[in-house]
Amino acid sequence: MFAIYRKELKSYFITPMGYIYIGIFMALSALLFSYTTFMRSSYDVTSYFSMMIFAFVVLIPLLTMKLFAEEKKLRTEQMLLTAPVTITGMVMGKYLAALTMFVGSILCSCINFIPLYAVANVERAEAASKAIHIGPSGAQIIGSLIGIILVGAAFIAVGMFISTLTENQLASAVISVAVLLLMIVLGFVNNFISNYAVRFVIDWISVLSRFAPFGYGRFDFAALLYYLSLTSVFIFFTVRVYEKRRWG
């Protein structure tokens, strides 16, 4: 498993894909950050994080599209599957490599907060009263960071699963974008539905609705379970695809 993890992580950097991903990620996050905070003169980062989730729709397929599609095309999966590694080990190795890239880029993008805190410091010094809190809320930022990492983890599992279904990287990427977009947009559809039962079901499926509490800086245990189970379901599906191919 660790051999595959290391190989996968390395392969992001021996091909241009890793650099493209990080470049786009940093540029997009900086753009969204300045748009949602500085340009609105706001310390509220909620909309930054929800916009980042939209950005994930495009960014995460960059990480996941080649995970299995490429192996299938080059037949290198034969090497992995005939090596003394379990299928679960192989899938987890790849998943964790993509997750590492993702979490790494999220952490890198935290430099966006530095100018916000800097501005806050200046403003606080100039403020007349110390009673009002000026500046971004730490709880909100940390909560949202945990939230988007959970959302991203689930998205990576979905993208990885889609990558096993095709041997064409481009097809894998396009389908992933479509599916992820659908998962997000479903939450908005709710605004136009009056039937309570339908709303309830869609709300339950919708990835975005679970994210809201993190934005208030509240740690929602149910949401944590929701995202973790979504992730494990798709990892399980991925393993099943390979099991099935073996027995097929």
Added chain:
Amino acid sequence: MIKIEHLVKNYGNFCAVDDISFSVEAGEIVGFLGPNGAGKSTTMNMLTGYLSSSAGSISIAGIDILENPLEAKKKIGYLPEQPPLYMDMTVEEYLNFAYDLKDCKYDRKKHLAEICEVTRITDVRKRLIKNLSKGYKQRVGIAQALVNNPPVIIFDEPTIGLDPKQIIEIRNLIRNLGRDHTVILSTHILQEVQAVCDRIVIINKGKIVADEKTENISRAIEQSRRFNVKICGPQREVLAMLKEKSGIVYAEALAERDGDAYTYMIESAVGVDIRKSLFYTLAEKNWPLIGMEALGMSLEDIFITIVDKSNERKSLRAEKEKGYRPGKTGIEKKIAADIMKNTAENQTKEEN
């Protein structure tokens, strides 16, 4: 070392491998032979645990591949039909990955250097795999199979697409590996098995149709005595004489004609040198013998006959498609039948 029992693989209604049983002793090099689509690759993929079998069992060095796949896979080095190479890696990175993947316990530097030496890729270690020639890629694929020094090595068509010099090199390499490894090698090139293997297993339509030591088959080939003879004289009478002559088991007139000379194909009985007595007989009859050419019998013919027979096709059809095949109806058929009979007997013996 390898024991396969009643192995079956179904793809839906299609039966790719149908009740195959055979075993391979340690240190043996076995050639796995068959036409395209015979089930060679499927069998190899099951042997290596890439596919699972629908029924039957496979054990590698006493370890069942379904019960304990991780341990069994450690005993196998596998080179699939298309070498599983990561094009963006250098040879060294790739071999290091194989080393990690197989959880190898040997000293990394020394072990990999040895493998590179054996497969002669030392001078390309720093190069990207995608820039290597086909022959080098194949050798890197073999090198990968050798990592962790597995007792069993399985090659699926290792020489396909290589130039003759590379083919010879790879064959030598495989022969050397056979000294301290058990090797299974699939191919549809007969010279290859003849040159490299101790034993030949022929598979067709998912069934084993022949399983014989290479030397036995070669001996059978040497025993054959077949000639093309060119005789001046009336065709019908000459042919009648040839057919009746003792020591000749088969005679046939060929379409070839040169003036009043016709060409005939004859086969002598095993252990009889027909040439001298044929000369005297012809001299007596006053039919000048103007040419005699010994025909070698190739493994190819036996192979095709075995496969054809197992297909229960009339040899006529193959003749039509491929033009004339000397001896298709003659001694090869007999040898093929003998081999098939032996195989069937061995199999029933094993089952009992």
